[in-house]
Amino acid sequence: MDVYAAISDPSRRAILDLLLEGDRAAHELLGAFRFSQPALSKHLRVLREHGLVSMRKRGREHLYHLEARQLREVSQWVAHYERFWNEKLDRLGNLLEDMP
Amino acid sequence: MDVYAAISDPSRRAILDLLLEGDRAAHELLGAFRFSQPALSKHLRVLREHGLVSMRKRGREHLYHLEARQLREVSQWVAHYERFWNEKLDRLGNLLEDMP
DNA sequence: GAGTTCAATAACCGTGTGGTTATGTATTCG
DNA sequence: CGAATACATAACCACACGGTTATTGAACTC
Numbered sequence: 001m002d003v004y005a006a007i008s009d010p011s012r013r014a015i016l017d018l019l020l021e022g023d024r025a026a027h028e029l030l031g032a033f034r035f036s037q038p039a040l041s042k043h044l045r046v047l048r049e050h051g052l053v054s055m056r057k058r059g060r061e062h063l064y065h066l067e068a069r070q071l072r073e074v075s076q077w078v079a080h081y082e083r084f085w086n087e088k089l090d091r092l093g094n095l096l097e098d099m100p
Numbered sequence: 101m102d103v104y105a106a107i108s109d110p111s112r113r114a115i116l117d118l119l120l121e122g123d124r125a126a127h128e129l130l131g132a133f134r135f136s137q138p139a140l141s142k143h144l145r146v147l148r149e150h151g152l153v154s155m156r157k158r159g160r161e162h163l164y165h166l167e168a169r170q171l172r173e174v175s176q177w178v179a180h181y182e183r184f185w186n187e188k189l190d191r192l193g194n195l196l197e198d199m200p
Numbered sequence: 201g202a203g204t205t206c207a208a209t210a211a212c213c214g215t216g217t218g219g220t221t222a223t224g225t226a227t228t229c230g
Numbered sequence: 231c232g233a234a235t236a237c238a239t240a241a242c243c244a245c246a247c248g249g250t251t252a253t254t255g256a257a258c259t260c
Contacts, residue, residue, distance in 0.1 A: 001246090008108035009248080013177070020180060027206060039249055041208055060206045060257045068184035075178045077113070080120060082175055084168035101216090109218080127236060139219055141238055160227040160236045 003073055006050040011035070012043050019053060019066035026062045103173055106150040111135070112143050119153060119166035126162045 007013055011033060018024060018032060030040050044064060047053040051070045056063050107113055111133060118124055118132060130140050144164060147153040151170045156163050 002108075002110070004104075004110075004113070005108045005247095008102075008105045010102070010104075011248090013104070017180075025206085026208095035248085036250065037207070038209080038251085042248075045208085057256095062207060066181075066184075068181040071178055071181045072185050074174070075182055078171055078175045078178060080117075081166075081168040081171045084166075085172050105217095111218090125236085126238095135218085136220065137237070138221085138239080142218075145238085157226095157237095162237060 001046070001050070003050055003052070003070055006046055006052060007071075007074065009043070009046075012047055015040075015043060015047065015064075016052065016066060016068075019064060023063050023065045025058075026064065029064065101146070101150070103150055103152070103170055106146055106152060107171070107174065109143070109146075112147055115143060115147065115164075116152065116166060116168075119164060120168075123163050123165045125158075126164065129164065 007016070014032065015029060018029060026037075026040060026044060029044075030037055033040060044053065044055070048055060051067055054065045054067050056065070107116070114132065115129060118129060126137075126140060126144060129144075130137055133140060144153065144155070148155060151167055154165045154167050156165070
């Protein structure tokens, strides 16, 4: 499984979206979903194994933290297609070069 | 299956990448892969059903054409994470607003 | 120490995915 | 016309995926 497969599941994308707002313990994340605790644990394991999240323990809680850098590959891949719907992007590269 | 699942397969991403360079007949695409013709046909069907490619017939050839707009959803989703590896993006939104 | 909470793992299961071979259908070529 | 080419579909198969329940193991709480 690669990063694309890891984010192909809507539940896992939702987890990442939640972590976008800050670190969360597993039981906090669970409240956002209808499936069982082991199901969440499996999703978190997949995300961990792909470096999309990291975990540290605080007492009995497992705090999960977003590691967004692993999404860079996806971002770069899809960027090749962006000119098809955004004409402004043609000039964007140059602008970025000039920025301090 | 949603768009994310459609692009979760590396072969299908490779097909899209090939179509990035221009329209291709199915048998031309097939040359880039090791799997069988029906396997390619299935991948193309998935891509068609998600609007990621379109097809027109020319004689007995089926010409496939990239429909990149369907990737916009992916692009927008991953954009939420881009600030984690690109500080310049923070100021990017404002710049885009000012562009003609 | 006993019970409770938080989370991971094990074992299992139905379903979907990606591949195959075999077949069918147009279309072109000789 | 018959043969060959291009492609899709049907039928099948091994395997991975996402879910479940049951169990286990830490770590608080009383």
